[in-house]
Amino acid sequence: MCYYNGQKVTRAEFIQLKQLEKAIRNYNFLDKGVISGFSDVLVAVLVPNDAKDNFDIVQMEWGMLPVYLQNRDAVQKFRTGYKDAQGKWHTGYTTQNAKAENLFVSERGGASMFADAARKRRCLVLSTGFFEWRHVTRNHKKTGLPLKTADKYPYYINVKDAPYFYMAGIWQPWTDKETGEHVNTLAITTTEANSLMAQVHNSKMRMPTILNDDLAWEWLMEDLTDERIQEIAATQFAADKMDACTITKEFQALVDPTEPFEYEDLPALELSIIS
Amino acid sequence: MREIERPFEIVYEGRTVKVAEHELKNMRVFYIDFAGWKKPLTITVALNRFDEKFWTSVPEGRQKEAEELGKLIAGYIRNKRKESNA
Numbered sequence: 001m002c003y004y005n006g007q008k009v010t011r012a013e014f015i016q017l018k019q020l021e022k023a024i025r026n027y028n029f030l031d032k033g034v035i036s037g038f039s040d041v042l043v044a045v046l047v048p049n050d051a052k053d054n055f056d057i058v059q060m061e062w063g064m065l066p067v068y069l070q071n072r073d074a075v076q077k078f079r080t081g082y083k084d085a086q087g088k089w090h091t092g093y094t095t096q097n098a099k100a101e102n103l104f105v106s107e108r109g110g111a112s113m114f115a116d117a118a119r120k121r122r123c124l125v126l127s128t129g130f131f132e133w134r135h136v137t138r139n140h141k142k143t144g145l146p147l148k149t150a151d152k153y154p155y156y157i158n159v160k161d162a163p164y165f166y167m168a169g170i171w172q173p174w175t176d177k178e179t180g181e182h183v184n185t186l187a188i189t190t191t192e193a194n195s196l197m198a199q200v201h202n203s204k205m206r207m208p209t210i211l212n213d214d215l216a217w218e219w220l221m222e223d224l225t226d227e228r229i230q231e232i233a234a235t236q237f238a239a240d241k242m243d244a245c246t247i248t249k250e251f252q253a254l255v256d257p258t259e260p261f262e263y264e265d266l267p268a269l270e271l272s273i274i275s
Numbered sequence: 276m277r278e279i280e281r282p283f284e285i286v287y288e289g290r291t292v293k294v295a296e297h298e299l300k301n302m303r304v305f306y307i308d309f310a311g312w313k314k315p316l317t318i319t320v321a322l323n324r325f326d327e328k329f330w331t332s333v334p335e336g337r338q339k340e341a342e343e344l345g346k347l348i349a350g351y352i353r354n355k356r357k358e359s360n361a
Contacts, residue, residue, distance in 0.1 A: 005331045005338040008324045016300065017321055021334045023299045024317050128279075163279050163298075258281060 023057075045169060045186060046124040052221050057126070064095040064187040065174040066113055072176055098170060098187040100209060100233035104226055114187060117170035118229050122219050125167040125188055129158035129258060130208065131247070132201040136266065153266055155200045156258045157244045159210065159237070166216040168209040168233055189233040196239035199269045210237035244269065285347045294348060304333070305348055318345055 002014035009017070042059035049056050069075050081092030095113070103118040105111070112118075135150035159165040171186040189209040193200075197207035211219055211232070218224070219232050248261040280296040293308040307316045318341040321331045330345025332338060 004321065005335045005341070007321070007329055007331065009321060010324055013322055016302070017319075017331070017333060020300045020302050020304070020319060024304070024333055 043186070044126045045171070045184075046126060046166070046220065047171075048220050055124075055220060058184070060123075060171055060184040060186045062096055062188075063185060064098070064114070064117065064170070064172045065183075065185045067172070067174060069174065070176075071178045072181075095185075095187050097190045097206075097208075098233075099206070100189050100191050100230055103170075103189070103230055103233055114170055117172050117187075118233070119226070121171045122229070123169045123171050123186060124211070124216050124220055125169045125186070126164055127167050127208075128164055129156055131156055132197070133203070134200050134266075135203045150203075152249075153263055154247050154249055155244045156247045156260075157197070157200065157242060158258075160241055160243055166211045166213075168211055168216075168219050168235075191234045191236050194236050194239040194242075196242055196244055196269070196271075200244050207237070209233050209235055210242075211235060212237075280352060283351060285344075285351050287344060287347060292344075294351075305344075307344055313340075316340055316344065318348075320345070 002009055002011055004014055004017050043062050045058055045060045046055040047058055048054075063079065065075055065078070069078055077090070077092070079092050079094075081090055083089050098114045098118075099107075102112055102114065104115045106113070131154055133152045133154050135152055137146050137150040139146055168189045169186045170189065171184050173182065174185050175182045190206045191209050193205045193207045198205055201207060209232070215232055215235060224232070245260045246263055246266065247259060279298060280294075282293060282295040284291050284293055286292075287309075290309070290312065292310070295306045295308070297304045297306060302319050304317055304319050307318065309315065316337055317333050318330055319333055320328050323329055330341045332341040
């Protein structure tokens with residue numbers, strides 16, 4: 001007979017509780033309602049185990065880092081941009097997302113920084129839902145002309161009847177050459193927005209690649225050609241299987257950031273065209 | 276499939292604490308954030324040798340708090356269900 005917290009429990013229950021302890025030790029994001037790509041919070045990621053017959057849950061930093069970056073200072077410059085000694089501005093790179101169509105060829109037509117990861121290190125990001133901003137441009141009351149700045153409204157988007165779902169990701173190990181800090185960094189692949197996401201994320205018309213169970217398994221476990229990798233990454237999850245609702249603009253500070261919030265002046269989404 | 280509770284707040288020892296539910300290793304886990312006045316606590320429901328449910332901290336060592344907070348969490352969920360069924 002085993003004891004757990006002073007209670008007599010069966011051996012099977014004891015083992016299960018000990019396994020749970022281990023899982024909890026490996027997580028430090030249990031209190032995070034919102035995981036932002038612009039914070040240092042790690043995200044839960046599924047990777048194949050060595051035998052490729054099951055997956056392991058690990059944590060990664062969101063925002064893929066090229067191996068050539070020497071240290072965190074270089075990472076900061078890479079992400080936010082910087083002015084060099086001659087005063088020349090170098091634009092930063094956003095690598096939280098990798099477009100499906102740019103996994104192997106960059107937007108400029110050169111080699112993609114994502115290619116190696118797409119071929120060798122694919123993963124799944126476990127998600128309960130995600131946030132996007134809808135842009136609404138209003139007209140000036142007097143002139144009737146469109147205002148320069150659009151109003152932005154946040155939406156919470158999730159998959160109907162699914163407490164968790166998978167987003168396709170690719171990852172890259174990175175080591176700080178000065179401190180020896182080692183971290184795995186990831187990018188979530190994106191595809192063209194479906195009819196729901198085209199209305200919500202109307203500034204970029206993109207959405208994360210959401211995979212059903214079969215495609216998730218194939219993405220994670222199978223040896224795939226470049227064409228198949230790109231094909232899966234471009235999967236457009238069906239709009240009618242997704243929900244989107246407005247939330248408060250202060251959602252990141254809330255206990256429950258997914259709580260619906262109505263905006264009186266916001267035109268409703270056109271749901272009749274969703275299929 | 277059981278729905279995971281959205282994060283919520285309860286009052287414990289006169290202060291508001293944040294509770295977030297998760298599912299790990301097929302077990303229902305509640306992470307309690309005391310906003311700094313106590314170390315965060317994770318609790319779950321386990322079965323004793325008589326197949327009776329009991330609240331326990333994970334890892335071991337904070338059993339009293341687990342039982343007290345577990346009761347409050349159960350009460351919160353029960354009340355919420357009653358209200359939604361009313």
